[in-house]
Amino acid sequence: AVLFAVGNTLVCDGLDEAKVLSWSGERFRVVTVDGILLTKAGTMTGGTTGGMEARSKQWDDKKIEGLKRKKEQYESELEELGSIREMQLRESETSGKISGLEKKIQYAEIEKRSIEDKLANLRQEKRTIKEEIGRIKPDLQKLKDKIDRRTTDINKLERRINEITDRLYRDFSESVGVANIREYEENQLKAAQNVAEERLNLSNQLAKLKYQLEYEQKRDVESRIKKLESSLSTLENDLKQVKKKEGDVKSATETATGDITRWKEEMRGWKSNSDECEKEIQEWEKQASAATTSLSKLNRQINSKEAQIEQLISRKQEIMEKCELECIVLPTVEDPMETDSSSPGPVFDFSQLNRSYLQERRPSEREKLEVEFKQKMDALISEIEKTAPNLKALDQYEALLEKERTVTEEFEAARKEEKQAADAYNSVKQKRYGLFMEAFNHISSSIDRIYKQLTRSNTHPLGGTAYLNLENEDDPFLHGIKYTAMPPTKRFRDMEQLSGGEKTVAALALLFSIHSYKPSPFFILDEVDAALDNLNVAKVAGFIRSKSCEGTRGNQDADEGNGFQSIVISLKDSFYDKAEALVGVYRDSDRR
Known part of the structure; x- marks a missing residue:
């Protein structure tokens, strides 16, 4: 019965011995004193002692729950990763992106090198420009000094002109009650401009009120019509007063203009008188120049005659000395007053001289004098022919000077x-x-x-x-x-x-940047989203919405400027759903 119950079973003290006997070499059925049974098939069952229980208590419930959660996490990550085919596709996409980024890096390096070359050229240009500036600075300073001197001269001339103008219009300025004519012209110009502006504003308000009155009359609002009529009457009264003021100003301007024209006519008269005086002065100067020329001619003639007299006196002295040497007695006139001679010394009477001396000397002297006079005449005639003087040269010179x-x-x-x-x-x-x-x-x-x-x-x-x-x-x-x-x-x-x-998108950015410089009251955008996808449509719509008057009413930046109103024509709901108000246009007018 025992053999049938336990069979061919070996009993061991511990589990290690049982494992060696059961699983190494020939297999046996082994049981330990703890009740653990190891069969020939390799299964292990049983065990009732505290050893198995102690080992089973090594894993607590918290660790088991943590391991379960990690298991679920790993399973979810494995599901997210997908199959090997999907991972290969992702890998190929990533490799494509990497190659694209590498190409972009190459392009960026090429652009970097070109930019560095440009930067070197620009630095060279900068150095040359600095050198040119250093060379130009002295000339610039000279020009500035010259401009300053010219400016001071111009200011002096302007002050001189203003003084002359004030002197001319002094009586008129005192009669009008202003300091000078420039102040009067500025006041009149400002008054005329103010009157014109007031008249234009009142006429614009009158036109607006008329249009508003017509619109309100169509709406049959009696109270508002009465208010508008009352405001219209007040504005008409104001307009009449402004017209009256304008008439007064015009009359004052006309009187002032008359005075100015009278002063101008008087100034022209004085100017014509001064021109006539200048002409008379020029005629007297011409006569004086002509008298001076004639006087100079007479002086030259007198000088030539005096020279001839001196020559004759010297000749007379030579004759007297020669006569003394030759012991020739010259007969004198007893009464010099009878000969009308003004020369000093004795007066000789050559008629009483011996005929032999007269015959010997007169012909030779006469011939000599004739020869000398002929030579002088020929020389003067040749000189006159060469020079050919113009007697009207002085008049012509004065005409050319004028x-x-x-x-x-x-x-x-x-x-x-x-x-x-x-x-x-x-x-x-x-x-x-x-x-x-x-x-x-x-x-x-x-x-x-x-x-x-x-x-x-x-x-x-x-x-x-x-x-x-x-x-x-x-x-x-x-x-x-x-x-x-x-x-x-x-x-x-x-x-x-x-x-x-x-x-x-680029065109809209340019449009909005231009608007930021000189803002317009509102925009009209006609299907600007036709070529945009949904993402860009949402961006443009959000930008316009952020810049609208309601969106920027509480948050306005000095750099970004004020908001604006916009009227947008669009067929995309992602665009017009952000509008404050919608206006639908239908083909059938009866459709609602």
Whole structure:
């Protein structure tokens, strides 16, 4: 019975011995004193002692729950990972993205090198510009000093002109009650401008009230009509008063204009009198110059005669000395008053001289004198023929001087007019350049911020980049403006290579940046979302909503400017569902 119950079973003290006997070599059925049974098939059952219970208590319930939760977590992660096919597809997509990013890095490095080259060129240009500035600074300082001197001269001349004008219109200014004629002209001009502005404002208000009155009459609102009529009557009374004031001002202006014209006529009369006096002075100067020329001619003749007399006196002295040497007695006149001679010394009577001396000397002397006179006459005639003097040269010279003075005055007047025109042109050109650069700087500084707001998203929180460049910064009106827009995750490219939606977003950014410089009362946007997808439609709609009057009423930024109203025509519900009010247009007027 025992053999049948236990069979061929070996009994051991411990589990380790039972494992060696049962599982190594030939298999036996083994049982331990603890009641653990190991069969030939390799199963292990039983065991009632405290050893199994102690080992079973090594795993508590908390650890088991934690392991179960980890098991569930690992199973869920395994489900999220999906199958091996999906993981391979993800791996291929990731590798494609990595290759695309590597290409972008290569493009960025190429752009970096080109930018570094440009930067080196710009630094070189900067150094050359600094050198040029250093060379130009002394000339600039000289020009500034010259301009300052010219400015002081101009101010002196202006003060002189103002003094002359004040002196001319002193009586008129005292009669009107102003300090000078300029103050009177400024006051009259301001008064006329104020009257014109008041008249224009009142006429505009009158027209508005008339239109409003017609509109209210159609609506049959009697109370409002009465109010408008009363306000209209008050405005008409005000308009009459303004017209009366305008008439008074016109009459005062006409009287002042009459006085000014009278003063101008008197000034023209004085000017004509001064011109006549100048003409008379010029005639007297001509007569004086002619008398001076005739007097100089007579003086020259007198000098020539005196020279001849001195020659004759010297000749007489030689004859007297020669006669003394030759012991020739010259007969004298007893009474010199009878000969009418004014020369000092004795007066000789050559008629009483011996005939032999007269015959010997007279012919030779006469011949000599004739020869000398002929030579002098020939020399003078040849000199006169060579010179050919113009007796009217002085008159012609004075006429040329007068003509030169007239031409010089005309030239100075033309030069002043040309300078005034050039200064006016340069001032207008500088003003145009200043206004354009003010607008351009504001728009170029705000377009990037607006473009980032229109292209920002959760995946791309920074948004895109947009900027404006002048092709010619010195004279921007000769060339154009380069507009560059780079959407998120895209590198630099021309505007023609952008898609329709990207071009639309860039155009809207430019439009809103221009509006930020000179805001308009409202926008009318006609299907600007036609080329946009739903994401960009939502961005544009959100931007317009944020800039609307209601959205910015409580939060206005000085940099972003005030909000605006917009009337949008759209066929997409994701756009017009953010509007404050909707107006539907139907084909059938009876449809509601």
